[in-house]
Each structure stands twice: as C-alpha cells, then as structure tokens.
Amino acid sequence: MRISTKGRYALRVLVDLAEHQADDFVPLKVIATRQQISEKYLESILKVLVRNKILTGRRGKGGGYRLTKPPEQYTVGSILRLTEGDLAPVACLDQGADNCPRTANCRTLPMWRKLDELVNNYLDSITIADLMESPPAK
Amino acid sequence: MRISTKGRYALRVLVDLAEHQADDFVPLKVIATRQQISEKYLESILKVLVRNKILTGRRGKGGGYRLTKPPEQYTVGSILRLTEGDLAPVACLDQGADNCPRTANCRTLPMWRKLDELVNNYLDSITIADLMESPPAK
DNA sequence: TAATTAACCTACTATCCCAATATGTTTATA
DNA sequence: TATAAACATATTGGGATAGTAGGTTAATTA
Numbered sequence A, B: 001m002r003i004s005t006k007g008r009y010a011l012r013v014l015v016d017l018a019e020h021q022a023d024d025f026v027p028l029k030v031i032a033t034r035q036q037i038s039e040k041y042l043e044s045i046l047k048v049l050v051r052n053k054i055l056t057g058r059r060g061k062g063g064g065y066r067l068t069k070p071p072e073q074y075t076v077g078s079i080l081r082l083t084e085g086d087l088a089p090v091a092c093l094d095q096g097a098d099n100c101p102r103t104a105n106c107r108t109l110p111m112w113r114k115l116d117e118l119v120n121n122y123l124d125s126i127t128i129a130d131l132m133e134s135p136p137a138k
Numbered sequence C: 001t002a003a004t005t006a007a008c009c010t011a012c013t014a015t016c017c018c019a020a021t022a023t024g025t026t027t028a029t030a
Numbered sequence D: 001t002a003t004a005a006a007c008a009t010a011t012t013g014g015g016a017t018a019g020t021a022g023g024t025t026a027a028t029t030a
Helices: A005-019 A026-036 A040-050 A074-082 A099-104 A111-123 A128-133 B003-018 B028-035 B039-051 B077-086 B101-105 B109-123 B128-133
Strands: A055-058 A063-067 B055-058 B066-068
Touching: A005 A026, A005 A040, A005 A074, A005 A128, A026 A063, A026 B028, A026 B039, A040 A055, A040 A074, A074 A111, A074 A128, A074 B109, A111 B109, B003 B028, B003 B066, B003 B077, B003 B128, B028 B039, B028 B066, B039 B055, B039 B077, B077 B109, B077 B128
Parallel strands: none
Antiparallel strands: A055 A063, B055 B066
16 A cells, blocks of 8 residues: 555445445446546446455446445455555565565564554454444534 | 655665664665665665755765664654655645545545554654664564 | 447556666765 | 765656546346
C-alpha cells in the first residue's frame, strides 16, 4: 500500500450497493453516475470483485451487480488486499519478494513488520457496514 | 506512503552513522559500500537530509557526513516525511490535495484519516536509537 | 423473434513516479 | 598543487496507475 483509486473506488461501490440492497441488481451505469467514476474504468475493478465472489453480476436487461453477502461480512482489509494486490508498507514484505541477503541482520525489518501488522489489523477491524454508519464529516 | 527505497535507505544510513559516530565524518563512499547502495543515488538522498539539517556534510579530503543530533532525537516518522514527501495512505489526504466535492459526505474519509494517524503515531514513536538496539531477527 | 440492455473480454495509451546514471563543479585537506 | 570528497543538474529506463476504445456474449421484453 498506498491505496490507489482501484481500492478506494471498490470500497465506495460496495457501500453504495449496500445502501441500495433493496434495488436488487444495480447496473454499472447507475453506480458510476452516482459515484462519479468512469464507467469503463469501474468495469475493470468490478470484474475483480465478481471473480472473487464479492459481487454477483447479472447480464442483459434488468441486470447489474449485487452483493453476495450482508455488508457486515466484508472487511475493508479483505477488499483492499484483492484490489491492491498487497498492503505491505515496503517492497521487502511483498509476497514473493526476493528476500535480500541482509534480512538476517536488517535493523529496520522488524519495524516494517509491525507496521504491516498494525495496518492490516486496523483495516480488518472495519466492515462495509461500519462505513455505512460512518457519520458524514462536517 | 508506501515507503520507497529513498526512505528505507535514509533510515539505514542514519543507523549506520549512529553506529559509527566515533569516526567523526564518514565519506559517502564508505556508507554506500557498507550498506550496498549505489553511490550516486545515495548522494541524492543525503542531499535532502543535509538541506534539512539532519546531517552535516563536510567537503574535501577527510570530509563526509555526520549526524547533527544524538540518535534518540530523530524519529523515524520525521525522517520518512522528509524523504517520502508525505505518508498519507490515500491521495485524498496529501498536502495540497484538491479536496474533492464529495469530502463532506464521503463514507470512507474518516477511516483514511484514522489510518493516517495510526501510521504516523507509530512511526513517530520510534527513534534511530531504537533501531540500533533492535535485535537481529533470526 | 428481434431489439435492447447490460455484463464481460481484450487490447491499447498517456502520464507519472521510482530508481538510478552520467557529467560536471566547488571546496577543503595533505 | 594534486587529491578527495561533497555538491549540483540533467537525463533515462521501467513499471505502475488511471484510464480509453471497441467488440462479444447473455438475458429481457416488446
């Protein structure tokens, strides 16, 4: 991490869908307009979410997207790890990172690990339902 | 943030200099060799640290770099904010970010703010002296 | 069954940032 | 005065981000 538009948009879409669960399937066009996000770009993001069973897509007239689970069952962390690939604060901690020869006596690595843990724990403690309840800042 | 080599290298150099305080001025070449970092690239990083009075540079034969303060007076956070420019987890929180019109009722902004606070507080709680004492991971 | 709607799929592009390199200039010491 | 070393400026290659563009498949509904 740093969280890019991909992750930020994904979260906003999930909150949007959660707030419109009554509408059954919501078309991409509607979400994009409501959230002011480019349709085509959003499409590429939702594709990932569908592939990972976060959303279901229904084709054809009357189709659109829908959550597969209730909002409180999605953690922010799990969504971001999907769209961002990795939340590690340094390259050294990326999955499949070639562990450098200095790992054994690196003075800073323990700190990065703790930071990584801190961030992930925080983001895993928040659900989409929490974001819905989040009071608008004044 | 995500922390790039710039910030990671800067921290490693400061720890290195802290561990060799007795040597007075340490030439770039020596640090670069010891830390296995490209000389020229490291130079550009140290320039920032000198400009911000983190280090003093002395020119000419017998010159090099030296800490301006004892190691326990540098927080990791302050160093990273210098070299990385900003530690904000999302662009929305960057300094001088054009605050988007949805700020007022953005469902996710409060979360990003808390995350930002969490990260900065953690990194500000660690000093270069702490990193020196950090036991090598086995 | 034909028109329409909307998801799905593949490929391409402009821009920015990271990480580094290259070349030179100034300053101090021995 | 030769040498060592910081300081300065410009350029480059690569990869990721943030999108565009155009076409294909599937489900409604008139």
